[in-house]
Amino acid sequence: MDVSSNDDRDPTLSKAWRAHSREAPPAALDEKILAAAHRAVASGPRKPGAQATRPQRWWMPLAAAAAIGAVAIGVVQLMPQEQAIDTTSVGTPAAPAAPAAPPPAAAPDRGAMLAKKQREAEPAAPPASAPKAKLAEPPKGLPAPPREGVRAPEPFPAAPMQQKTESAGGKLARSEMKRDVPAAEAPAKPAAAPPAAPAQPSDALADTRKDVSADRQIAASAPAQAPIVAAAPAPATRMREEARAQMQAPAAAAGAVAPMPKNMASLDDEARARARDPDAWIVRIRKLRDAGRTADALKELKEFRELVPDAEKRLPPDLRELK
Amino acid sequence: MDGPTDSDEALMLAYGAGDAGAFDTLYARHKGGVYRYLLRQCRNAGIADELFQDVWMNAIRVRATYAATAKFTTWLYTLAHNRLVDHWRASGQAKFASIDDDCEGDARDVVEAIPAAANDEPEVRAQSSELGAQLRAALDALPAEQRDAFLLQYEGGLSLGEIAQLTGVGMETVKSRLRYATAKLRSALGPLKEEWT
Numbered sequence: 001m002d003v004s005s006n007d008d009r010d011p012t013l014s015k016a017w018r019a020h021s022r023e024a025p026p027a028a029l030d031e032k033i034l035a036a037a038h039r040a041v042a043s044g045p046r047k048p049g050a051q052a053t054r055p056q057r058w059w060m061p062l063a064a065a066a067a068i069g070a071v072a073i074g075v076v077q078l079m080p081q082e083q084a085i086d087t088t089s090v091g092t093p094a095a096p097a098a099p100a101a102p103p104p105a106a107a108p109d110r111g112a113m114l115a116k117k118q119r120e121a122e123p124a125a126p127p128a129s130a131p132k133a134k135l136a137e138p139p140k141g142l143p144a145p146p147r148e149g150v151r152a153p154e155p156f157p158a159a160p161m162q163q164k165t166e167s168a169g170g171k172l173a174r175s176e177m178k179r180d181v182p183a184a185e186a187p188a189k190p191a192a193a194p195p196a197a198p199a200q201p202s203d204a205l206a207d208t209r210k211d212v213s214a215d216r217q218i219a220a221s222a223p224a225q226a227p228i229v230a231a232a233p234a235p236a237t238r239m240r241e242e243a244r245a246q247m248q249a250p251a252a253a254a255g256a257v258a259p260m261p262k263n264m265a266s267l268d269d270e271a272r273a274r275a276r277d278p279d280a281w282i283v284r285i286r287k288l289r290d291a292g293r294t295a296d297a298l299k300e301l302k303e304f305r306e307l308v309p310d311a312e313k314r315l316p317p318d319l320r321e322l323k
Numbered sequence: 324m325d326g327p328t329d330s331d332e333a334l335m336l337a338y339g340a341g342d343a344g345a346f347d348t349l350y351a352r353h354k355g356g357v358y359r360y361l362l363r364q365c366r367n368a369g370i371a372d373e374l375f376q377d378v379w380m381n382a383i384r385v386r387a388t389y390a391a392t393a394k395f396t397t398w399l400y401t402l403a404h405n406r407l408v409d410h411w412r413a414s415g416q417a418k419f420a421s422i423d424d425d426c427e428g429d430a431r432d433v434v435e436a437i438p439a440a441a442n443d444e445p446e447v448r449a450q451s452s453e454l455g456a457q458l459r460a461a462l463d464a465l466p467a468e469q470r471d472a473f474l475l476q477y478e479g480g481l482s483l484g485e486i487a488q489l490t491g492v493g494m495e496t497v498k499s500r501l502r503y504a505t506a507k508l509r510s511a512l513g514p515l516k517e518e519w520t
Contacts (some may be wrong), residue, residue, distance in 0.1 A: 010505050017477050020455025025358045033379045037346040040383050
């Protein structure tokens with residue numbers, strides 16, 4: 001006999017029995033037994049399609065999302081502050097001379113960083129005049145050039161300004177800054193104030209700008225003289241630009257040299273500005289001499305020798321022997 | 324049809340190895356049969372619940388020592404059967420005292436000796452809604468051994484050999500018990516039998 005056979009079941013009885021025997025254990029008993037079974041293997045009861053609701057599973061992505069959200073909110077909250085600082089720091093009361101050419105003092109802080117970087121990269125590179133205009137432009141991708149009417153919420157103290165200028169401009173800028181502040185007269189004072197505003201931004205922001213601008217500057221192979229130009233304070237740079245414009249003007253070739261400033265303080269400033277471009281200054285002196293203004297030429301030659309450290313080396317023989 | 328990995332035995336082994344989901348599947352498959360087996364035997368829902376819980380708790384407890392040497396259902400219903408015997412012993416009843424182990428020769432007499440259900444009237448039996456009650460009444464009227472064999476076969480799906488193994492009696496004895504039980508229940512169906520054919 002087949003021990004596994006159930007052939008002797010009565011199909012009619014089986015059908016009737018199954019139709020009328022449907023009792024089941026209470027749901028509470030089911031839950032109790034299933035819970036005990038899951039506890040026995042150290043896991044919680046699992047409901048169909050509810051695996052994600054298990055406590056040890058669902059909170060992990062939620063916590064990760066919350067952390068990411070918190071970081072994102074923090075970054076978003078910081079961004080407007082940085083932009084505000086940036087706008088304020090870049091802002092200068094002096095309006096740009098021409099819309100096409102933003103003023104070189106647009107971002108002295110940035111320029112200072114750029115200058116420092118450039119000086120480290122090319123300490124002994126010969127000066128070149130061609131890329132100067134390009135240097136005067138603010139690096140691309142950085143905040144817009146200064147806008148009139150944008151002011152810092154509070155006036156910035158003088159100490160940070162000086163410290164920032166020192167770090168930016170090096171020894172030359174430092175010495176000039178120390179001399180500028182006491183020597184500034186009435187017309188120069190309003191112009192001397194604006195550079196203080198750019199000097200205020202936080203160090204972190206300055207570092208960021210330094211990296212960006214320095215990288216751009218190195219990629220552009222800027223000349224070694226650029227740091228001096230970029231580090232100059234706004235009034236001096238403006239005067240230098242004026243002098244350069246005068247020298248490059250067609251009329252200047254015919255001896256139409258701009259008259260010397262009557263104000264000595266302005267003259268000093270102008271001389272210092274010229275000292276930053278010795279080659280151009282030499283050309284100017286030579287033009288003065290050629291125009292017959294020997295006295296002026298001698299005066300500027302004297303200033304040249306005082307302000308330019310290696311004046312004798314730079315001076316051509318004809319000017320070196322000019323008496 | 325269950326594959327090899329979904330068999331009761333594989334699921335129980337998986338549960339013994341720590342897969343709680345395997346127990347869920349096993350429980351869903353067999354909870355009804357085990358519950359009805361206990362309920363029909365003890366005829367008390369409260370006691371049936373208690374015994375049912377004990378059976379499954381016992382299965383959970385001995386999960387690590389489970390070996391697939393026999394069908395899972397045989398193992399599970401053995402747990403239920405033993406728990407039921409313990410219950411009867413504890414309550415002073417002797418439900419499985421054999422009365423028909425050697426009565427194959429006079430099976431008809433034994434079946435006729437079984438008291439009929441109280442509502443064993445033709446007109447009542449004609450009502451299909453009461454057929455279940457008729458069947459339950461007829462089952463209740465069966466001796467415990469016959470009822471046990473019948474329930475193991477119809478609720479647990481066990482074969483004659485498995486029932487014999489579970490109850491510890493010979494195969495012929497199981498056949499005899501089943502024959503008695505079936506005859507009585509057929510008679511309970513009576514004229515309604517044709518409706519189920």
